[in-house]
Amino acid sequence: MSGSNGASALLEMRGVNTHYGAVHILKDVEFSIYPGELVCLLGGNASGKSTTLKTLLGMVTPTSGDVLLNGEIVTDESISYRVERGVTMVPENRRLFKRLSVKDNLELGAFLRSDRSAIDADLERIFEMFPRVKERLSQKAGTLSGGEQQMVAMGRALMADPKVLLMDEPSMGLAPALVQTNFELIKQIHSQGVAIFVVEQNANMALSIADRGWVLQTGRVVLDDTAEALLANPHLRASYLGET
Amino acid sequence: MSAAFVQEPSTEELPARRPLDQDWRKLLSYGLLLALVMVFVALTNMPVNLDRRMLIEPIFSMGYLSLFWLPAVFGLVVCREPVLAGMPSYAKGSREVLAGSLVGLIGGAGLSMLTFLLDNFNLREPLVNWSPQLLELLSFRQDTAFGIAIWLPIGLVLGTFGGLAHLFSATTRRVLSWAFVSVITFAVFETVILDLSEGFAWLGAEWVVDELYFIRGGLTMHGAAVLAVAGGLFAAFGRDRAHRAKESFQALEGTSRTRANAIGLLVVAAALVILPLFLGGITNELLANVGLFVLLALGLNIVVGLAGILDLGYVAFFAIGGYTAGILTTTNRGESWPDWMPQFYWGTALVFVVILAALAGLFIGAPVIRMRGDYLAIVTLGFGEIIRLLFLSDWLGGYTGAAQGVTNIGGVQVFGLATVKGTDPRAVFYLVLFFCAIAIYVSWRLERSRLGRAWMAIREDESVAEAMGINTVNAKLMAFVVGAVLASFSGAILAAKVGSVFPNSFIILVSIVILVVVIVGGMGNIAGVIVGSVVLIGILGGPRQPGLLQEFSEYKLLIYGVLLIWMMLKRPEGLVPNVRRTRELHQDEYLQDAWLRGEIDTDSEHTDDSHSNGNTGVLPA
Numbered sequence: 001m002s003g004s005n006g007a008s009a010l011l012e013m014r015g016v017n018t019h020y021g022a023v024h025i026l027k028d029v030e031f032s033i034y035p036g037e038l039v040c041l042l043g044g045n046a047s048g049k050s051t052t053l054k055t056l057l058g059m060v061t062p063t064s065g066d067v068l069l070n071g072e073i074v075t076d077e078s079i080s081y082r083v084e085r086g087v088t089m090v091p092e093n094r095r096l097f098k099r100l101s102v103k104d105n106l107e108l109g110a111f112l113r114s115d116r117s118a119i120d121a122d123l124e125r126i127f128e129m130f131p132r133v134k135e136r137l138s139q140k141a142g143t144l145s146g147g148e149q150q151m152v153a154m155g156r157a158l159m160a161d162p163k164v165l166l167m168d169e170p171s172m173g174l175a176p177a178l179v180q181t182n183f184e185l186i187k188q189i190h191s192q193g194v195a196i197f198v199v200e201q202n203a204n205m206a207l208s209i210a211d212r213g214w215v216l217q218t219g220r221v222v223l224d225d226t227a228e229a230l231l232a233n234p235h236l237r238a239s240y241l242g243e244t
Numbered sequence: 245m246s247a248a249f250v251q252e253p254s255t256e257e258l259p260a261r262r263p264l265d266q267d268w269r270k271l272l273s274y275g276l277l278l279a280l281v282m283v284f285v286a287l288t289n290m291p292v293n294l295d296r297r298m299l300i301e302p303i304f305s306m307g308y309l310s311l312f313w314l315p316a317v318f319g320l321v322v323c324r325e326p327v328l329a330g331m332p333s334y335a336k337g338s339r340e341v342l343a344g345s346l347v348g349l350i351g352g353a354g355l356s357m358l359t360f361l362l363d364n365f366n367l368r369e370p371l372v373n374w375s376p377q378l379l380e381l382l383s384f385r386q387d388t389a390f391g392i393a394i395w396l397p398i399g400l401v402l403g404t405f406g407g408l409a410h411l412f413s414a415t416t417r418r419v420l421s422w423a424f425v426s427v428i429t430f431a432v433f434e435t436v437i438l439d440l441s442e443g444f445a446w447l448g449a450e451w452v453v454d455e456l457y458f459i460r461g462g463l464t465m466h467g468a469a470v471l472a473v474a475g476g477l478f479a480a481f482g483r484d485r486a487h488r489a490k491e492s493f494q495a496l497e498g499t500s501r502t503r504a505n506a507i508g509l510l511v512v513a514a515a516l517v518i519l520p521l522f523l524g525g526i527t528n529e530l531l532a533n534v535g536l537f538v539l540l541a542l543g544l545n546i547v548v549g550l551a552g553i554l555d556l557g558y559v560a561f562f563a564i565g566g567y568t569a570g571i572l573t574t575t576n577r578g579e580s581w582p583d584w585m586p587q588f589y590w591g592t593a594l595v596f597v598v599i600l601a602a603l604a605g606l607f608i609g610a611p612v613i614r615m616r617g618d619y620l621a622i623v624t625l626g627f628g629e630i631i632r633l634l635f636l637s638d639w640l641g642g643y644t645g646a647a648q649g650v651t652n653i654g655g656v657q658v659f660g661l662a663t664v665k666g667t668d669p670r671a672v673f674y675l676v677l678f679f680c681a682i683a684i685y686v687s688w689r690l691e692r693s694r695l696g697r698a699w700m701a702i703r704e705d706e707s708v709a710e711a712m713g714i715n716t717v718n719a720k721l722m723a724f725v726v727g728a729v730l731a732s733f734s735g736a737i738l739a740a741k742v743g744s745v746f747p748n749s750f751i752i753l754v755s756i757v758i759l760v761v762v763i764v765g766g767m768g769n770i771a772g773v774i775v776g777s778v779v780l781i782g783i784l785g786g787p788r789q790p791g792l793l794q795e796f797s798e799y800k801l802l803i804y805g806v807l808l809i810w811m812m813l814k815r816p817e818g819l820v821p822n823v824r825r826t827r828e829l830h831q832d833e834y835l836q837d838a839w840l841r842g843e844i845d846t847d848s849e850h851t852d853d854s855h856s857n858g859n860t861g862v863l864p865a
Contacts, residue, residue, distance in 0.1 A: 057711060059707075059711070078715070079710060083711075083713035084713065091707070091711060095705055095707075095708045097700070097705060097708070097709075098704060100700055100701070100704060104697065104700070107697065108709075108712055109712060111697070111698065111701075111712050111714055112713040160712070160713070
C-alpha cells in the first residue's frame with residue numbers, strides 16, 4: 001500500500017460477504033480508501049464490482065463484515081445517512097433524470113442539504129468547472145449530448161458535497177473519444193480534493209489515472225497494488241488488457 | 245401531430261405529382277378501414293339513437309353527422325405525410341383530391357353493402373342493432389335501392405372534400421373549419437346555451453336564442469347560416485388579433501409574466517364565482533359533477549403524474565370518503581353502530597374523513613409501495629375492489645348497510661346559515677369549487693416543493709433517486725396519502741350532495757375514468773387535468789353521471805377508449821401540453837429531424853459545434 005499511510009481511512013470494507021439469496025457474491029472483501037485518493041476496482045463481468053459499490057452506498061446490506069465511513073461502522077445505516085456524511089455515487093450510464101431540467105438534476109444532487117448559500121456556492125463552482133452546463137440550465141437533461149450529460153451527472157454528484165465519489169463504470173456505453181474526456185473530468189474533480197473510487201472494466205484507462213487499484217475475481221480481491229505495478233503485472237495484462 | 249417539428253413545405257417551388265402517381269395499396273387500406281369504421285359506427289346504433297337529436301332542423305341530425313364526418317376526415321388524412329427535412333416533398337394537387345375521392349368512395353361502398361345486406365338478410369341474432377330502423381336511416385327513408393345507390397356519391401363527395409382541403413390556403417381552411425365548428429358547437433351545446441340564455445334574459449339573450457333554435461330542438465336554417473358566417477368572419481378577421489394577443493402574452497417574461505398569469509387567474513376565479521348565479525340548475529349540477537372529478541383527478545395526478553405510481557384502485561379512497569362522511573352524518577345509520585354515537589355535522593365529520601383516508605392511504609400504500617410498475621398497478625387494482633367488496637359484505641353490512649348503502653345523509657351546514665345539499669346544485673357547486681381551490685393550491689405548492697422534486701426524481705428513475713439519498717418509501721407513501729385525502733374530500737361532498745352512498749357508486753370503472761381524465765388532460769399538469777375533467781366528464785359524462793351530450797351516454801366508454809388510443813399515439817402530452825413537456829415526448833422526432841438537417845452531434849463527435857455556440861471543447865481551458 002502506498003500514498004496515504006498513517007492517515008485514517010475514509011471508506012473501508014472489513015471482511016464483507018454479500019449474498020443475493022443463496023448466491024454468494026462478495027467473499028471477504030477488504031480494502032480502504034483514504035482521503036483525496038483516486039483508486040480503482042477492476043474486474044470482468046459478474047465479478048461483483050457493482051455489488052461492491054451498492055454495499056458501500058448501502059443499497060445492499062452485507063451478510064457479514066462491516067462498512068466503515070470515517071471510522072464509524074455504517075453497515076446498517078440508510079443510504080441517506082451515508083450520503084449526508086460524504087459518500088455519493090455517479091451511477092452507471094449516467095442515469096440522469098432525463099425529463100427534468102439540468103437545474104433540477106443538479107438541485108436533486110443536493111437533496112439532503114439545506115444550507116442554501118453553500119448549495120448556491122457549489123452550483124457556481126460547478127458552472128466554473130463546466131461552463132456548458134450553465135448554458136443548458138433550463139434544458140431537459142435528456143436533450144443534452146453525451147458529453148454534456150456526463151458533466152451533469154458528475155455535477156449532480158458533486159452537489160452532494162461528497163468526500164468520496166463512487167463511480168460505476170464511467171466509460172460504459174461511451175464512444176472512445178468521450179471515454180478520454182470522461183477520464184479528464186475525473187482527474188479534474190480529483191484535483192479538487194475529492195477522493196474517487198472508480199469501478200471499471202476498462203483497466204488500461206482506469207489504471208492510467210489511478211493511484212492504487214484492486215482486481216476483483218468472482219467476488220474475491222485477487223490483486224491489490226499500486227497502479228504502476230498493476231499495469232506492469234503480466235497476469236493482469238494477459239487477462240484484462242487482452243495482451244499475450 | 246408534432247407540428248412544431250415538421251416543416252411546412254413552401255408550395256411555390258415544389259413539383260406536383262401526377263394524379264395517377266398513387267400509393268394504391270395505402271389508398272385501398274384506408275378505404276377499407278373507412279368502410280369498416282363506418283359499418284361499425286352504423287352497427288353500434290349510434291346513427292339511429294342520435295337521429296332524434298336534430299342539429300339543423302329539418303335537414304340534418306346528429307345521427308347522420310356520426311357517419312358523415314368519417315369520409316371527410318379519412319379523405320384528408322390519406323394524403324397527409326410527415327415532411328422531414330431532407331426528404332423530397334411535393335406540392336399538393338389533383339393527386340390528393342383523387343386519393344380522397346377514392347377513399348370516400350370505398351367507404352361509401354361499405355355502407356351501400358350494409359344497406360343491401362340489411363334488406364336481404366337477418367343477422368339480428370349476433371348483431372342486436374341489425375334493425376329495420378337502421379335500414380330506414382341508411383336509405384334516407386326511401387326505398388332500399390336508393391339507399392344502396394346514394395351512399396356511393398355521398399362517400400365520393402365527402403372524401404373529395406377531405407382531399408380538397410389539402411389545396412385550400414391556410415386562411416380558407418381556417419374560415420371553413422371555423423364556420424363548420426361554430427355551427428356544430430352551437431347545435432351540440434343547445435342545452436347549456438338555452439340554460440345560459442335564461443340567466444341572461446335581461447340582455448335580450450332569449451330573443452337571440454329563439455331565432456337560432458327550433459322549438460323542438462336543433463338550429464333553424466337561418467340560425468345555422470348566421471352562425472356559419474359569424475364563425476367564418478371571426479376566423480378571417482378576429483382570430484389573428486386573438487392569436488397576436490396570445491403570442492404577446494407568451495412573450496412576456498419574469499415579473500410581468502407572473503403578473504399577467506395572476507390577472508388571468510383572478511379573471512377565471514371571478515368568472516367561476518359569478519357565472520353560476522346566472523346559470524340554471526342543469527348546468528350547475530353539471531359543473532358540480534365536473535368539480536367532483538376535478539378533485540379526484542388532481543389527487544390522482546399527484547400519485548400518477550408527479551410520483552409516477554400507477555394506482556388503478558384510486559376509487560377506494562373516494563369510497564372511504566363517501567362512506568365515512570355518510571355514516572357520520574346520516575340519521576339512518578346501520579344497526580351495528582352503538583346508540584351513544586352522535587350524529588355529526590358534515591364539517592366535523594370531515595376531520596374523521598381526512599384522518600381515515602390518510603390512514604387508508606398508509607395501510608394500502610405500505611404493502612404496495614415496494615412494488616414497481618405493472619405489479620403495483622395490478623395490486624392497487626385489487627385493493628380498489630377489496631374496499632368496495634368490504635362495504636358490500638355481510639361482515640361490515642351492519643355498519644355500511646351492505647347493498648342498501650347509507651341513506652338519509654344530511655347536507656353540509658355552513659355556519660348554521662344554510663344547508664348545502666343536492667337540491668341546490670348551485671350551492672353544491674360553490675362547495676366543490678372551494679375544495680377544488682384548496683386542491684389546486686396544494687398541488688401547485690407541492691409541485692414546487694422539496695417533496696415534489698423528490699416525487700419527480702422517483703418518477704424518472706427510482707434507483708438513482710434512492711442513491712441521491714431520497715427516502716423513496718416515505719416519499720411514495722406521502723403521495724399516496726395526499727392523493728387519498730383529496731379523493732376523500734370528493735367522496736364526502738358526493739355523500740352530502742346525493743344524500744346516499746351505495747357500493748356500486750364506487751366500481752372499478754370510476755378508477756379507470758379518473759385515470760383516463762388525467763392521461764387525456766396531460767399527466768403532471770394541473771390545468772390539463774382540469775380541462776380533461778371538463779371535456780370528458782362535463783361533455784361526455786362520468787361513470788354514473790350524464791354529461792352535456794346525454795345522447796352519447798351509451799357510447800361514452802367507446803369514445804373514451806378511442807380518445808385514449810388516439811392521445812397515446814398522437815398527443816402523449818395531453819390536451820393542454822406545456823411546451824417543454826411536448827418537446828420531451830416528441831424528442832425522438834425532434835432529434836431525427838435535427839439529425840437529418842445535420843445539426844446534431846452524436847456521442848462520437850462531441851466536438852461538433854453546430855449547436856453549441858462555438859464552444860467546441862468539452863473541457864474549459
